[in-house]
Amino acid sequence: MNDLGELRYFLGIELARSSEGILLSQRKYALEMISNTGLSGSKPKWTPMEKNLKLTSSEHDLKFSTKSDDVPLEDRSIYQRLVGKLLYVTITRPDISYVAQSLSQFMHAPKKSHYEVALHVVKYIKSQPGLGLLISRKGDEKIVAYCDSDWASCPMSRRSVSGFCVKLGISLISWKSKKQNTISRSSAKAEYRCMAQTIAELTWLKGLLQEVQLPIDL
Template sequence: MSTEIYFDIITETGLLGARPAGTPIEQNHTLAKSESSFFSDPEMYRRLVGRLIYLSFTRPDLAYAVHILSQFMQQPRQDLWEAALRTVRYLKGCPGQGILLSSDCDLHITGWCDSDWASCPLTRRSSSGWLVFLGASPISWKTKKQDTVAKSSAEAEFRSMSKTTDELKWYKALLLSLGVMHPRAMSLFCDSQSALYIARMPVFHEHTKHIEVDCYYLRDAIQDGIISPSYVKTTEQLADIFTKALNKQQFMYLLGKLCICDLHAPT
C-alpha cells in the first residue's frame, strides 16, 4: 500500500511532529466504559476510523484497534478520538510495514484461533480472533465480537474454533477449485485445553448442550481428517494479537511470528 495514504492521514490529523507510539492501542484500556465528554466533530472521527478500517485489510496489526474504535462511530467520546490518534501515531512509526507473501509457499493451510472471554464490559460478549496462514504467509484474519454471551471461557474458545474451522474449510474448497489438492489435515492451534478436550471427546451434558451443534460440527471435521487441533501456549498464540491490547514487547514478538516486516527496509 502506498505510503502516500499514511502521509495523508498523519498530515490531516496534524501529527507530523508527534512522537510515534509503540502499539496501536493502549494496554488495559477502558474505552468501552469511557465517561469523557462527547467529541465535538463526530464526522471527523468517522472519517479517520473509516480510513483505518481500509488500512486494516492489509495490516493485521491494526485489526484489534480498529475493532474497538469502530464500535463507537455514532457518538464518539474524546477518549476514543485520542485513542484513534494514538493509532495514527503508531502508523507514523511504521508506514512501510506489511505482509511478505513468500514465493516458496508449500500451500499448507494453518489456522490460529483465540477468544477473550466476556471482554465487552457493556454486553459481556466475548471477542473472537482468528488467523489463517497459507504456507508461511498470513492470508486472512478477523476480530469479531461473538453473537451470544458465553457462559465460560471454554465455550468462548470453542465457538472461536468453530468459526475458524468454517474459514479453513472455505480456503480448502477455494484451493480445490483452482486445481490445488490439499490432502493433509489443516492444523488449528488453540490455547484452551478445555475447548480442545470438548472437541476431541464431545460428551454432551447440561453444561455443553447449548453448543451441541458446534460440537458435532467440529467433531465431524476432526473425524473426517479436515482439521487437526493442537494446543499452543498463550504466549505463543498468534491470534492473541486480535483479541486484546498487548504490551509492546509481546506485540512486537507476535508481529515477527506473523511475518509482518518493514517492506521498505534495505535487504
Template sequence: MTIPQGYEELTGKKVPPGSVCRLHRSLYGLKQASRQWNHKLSAVFFNEGFVQAHADHSLFVKTTSTLFLAALIYVDDILLVGNDEAAIAHFKYVLEAAFKLRVLGPAKYFLGFEIARNAQGISLNQRKYTLELLQDAGYLGCKPVTVPMEPNQKLSESTGTLLPDASVFRKIVGRLLYLTHTRPDITYAVHKLSQFMAAPRSDHLTAAYRVLRYLKNDPAQGLFYSSSTDLALTAFSDADWATCPDSRRSITGYCIFLGDSLVSWRSKKQPTVSRSSSEAEYRAMADATCELIWLTSLLKSLHQSPSGPATLFCDNMSALHIASNPVFHERTKHIENDCHVVRERLQSGFLKTMHVKSEHQLADLFTKAVQPNVFKTLTSKMGTHKLFIPS
C-alpha cells in the same frame, strides 16, 4: 427515472403529472448500474472460457492442461495473471476490443495497495495511503508510539464526553478499517474503535489518534508472501471472555497462514454472551474453521489443494475436548448447533486441532491490547515486514 428538467421545452411534448422515463439502457448513477456493468464485463470473460469462482465472484479463472489465467475484478479495475504471455496478450486484445482500456503494465499499485515482486516473493503495503491519512489528520510530524492501543485499555460507551462533531472520528476509523487489509497489527484497535461510530466520545478519539501515532512509527509496514511456501493451512484461534464492559460479550480473534504467509485474520465481538471461557473459545474455533473452509474452496477455484488437513491451534484445553468429544454434555447443551462445525470437520478429516501455550498464541493479538514486549513478539511472527523507516 424521473423526467429530466427541460424535457417539455426541448421536445414540445406535454408530460402528464407523475410520469417517469422507461430506460432502454442502464445509465451511470442508477442503483442498477453496477450490476449491469458487472453483467456486461462478466459476459466477455465467459465468452473467452473463464469460469467464475464460487468462493469469490470477483475471481475468474481459465485453465487447460498447459494454461492458467486468473483475473481479479473490482468494478472496472482488473488484475490479470497467467503462465502464458501470448494468452495474456490475446485477452488484453479482447478487452480492448470490447471496452476503452488502459493497460498499466506489471502491477505496482492497485486500489491503494503497493505491490513489489522479487525472486523471493511478493510484498504488499499501503505506505502512500498511510502517509495521506497521517497528513490529512495533521499527524505527519507526531511522536510515534510502539503499540496501537494502551495495554489492557477498556473503552466503553460512557467513557469521556460526547464529541460535538462525530465526523472527524468516523472519517479516521473508516480509513483505518481499509488499512487493516495489510496491517494485522492494528486490527484489534480498529475493531474496538469501530464499535463507537454512532456516538463517539473524547476517549475514543484519543484512542484513534494513538493508532495514528503508531502508524507513524512504520508507515510502510506490510505483508510478505513467499514464493517458496507450501500449501498447508494453519490457523490460530483465541477468545477474550466477557471482555466488553457494555454487553459482557466475548471477543473472537483468529489468524490463518498458508504455509508461512498470513492470508486471513479477524477480530470481532461474538454475537451472544458466553457462559464460560471454554464456550467463548469454542465459538472462536468455529469462526476460524468456517474461514478455513472458505479458503480451501478458494484454493480449489485456483485448481490448488491444501497439502493435508488444516491445523487449528487453541490454548484452551476444555474447548479442544468439546470439539473432539461428541458426548452430550450438560454444560454445553445450550451451544448453538452451528458451532459444532468444528466437531464435524474433525470427524471428516478436514481439520485437526492442537493445543498451543498461551505465550505462543498468535491470535492473542486480535483479542486484547497486549504489553509492548508481547506485541513485538507476536507481530514478528505474522510475516509483516518494514520497507521504510521514517526520518
C-alpha cells in the same frame, strides 16, 4: 482493454515484487492519513493501544455513574472518517485489527477518549508506515490456522472477542478480530465459538483455493 503492465498500485495498495515474493503495503495511503490528521510532527507510538484499556460508551458511563470529564465529540464525522481509514488500513496491517474493531463500535456516538485512541493508532502507524504483508515464494501448500478468544472482555455487553489468523505456507492470508454474537457463560464456550468461526473460514478458503486449482493440505 489496455495492458498497463505489472500491477504496482491499486486502490491505495502498493505491490513490490522481489525474489522473496510480493510485498503488499499501504505506505502512501498511511502517510496521507498521518498528514491529514496533523500528526506529521508528532512522536510515533510503539503499541497500537494502551495496555488494559477498556473503551465504553456514554450510555454505559451514565448507567454505572462513572465519574469522568470525557465528553461526546461535537463533530462525530471526524471520528467516523478516521476510523473508516483505519479499517481500510487493516487490509495490509493485521496488527491494528483489534483496536480498529473496538473503535468501530462507537461510530454513532464517539467520545473524546475514543478519538484520542484513534489518533494513538495513527501515531503507531507512523512508526512504520511501510509495514505490510509478504506473500512469500517459499513454503509449502499447507494451510495452518491459529485462534484464541478473550472471555467477557467487553465491559458493556460482557461478550467475548474472537481472533484468528490463517497462513498458507508461511504467508498470512486471512485474519479477523470480532466480538462474538452471544454471551458465553464460560471461557470454554468462548473458545468453542472462536474455533467454530475459524473452521468456517477454513472451509471457505479451502473451497476458494480448490476453485483456482491449488492443491492444499489442511
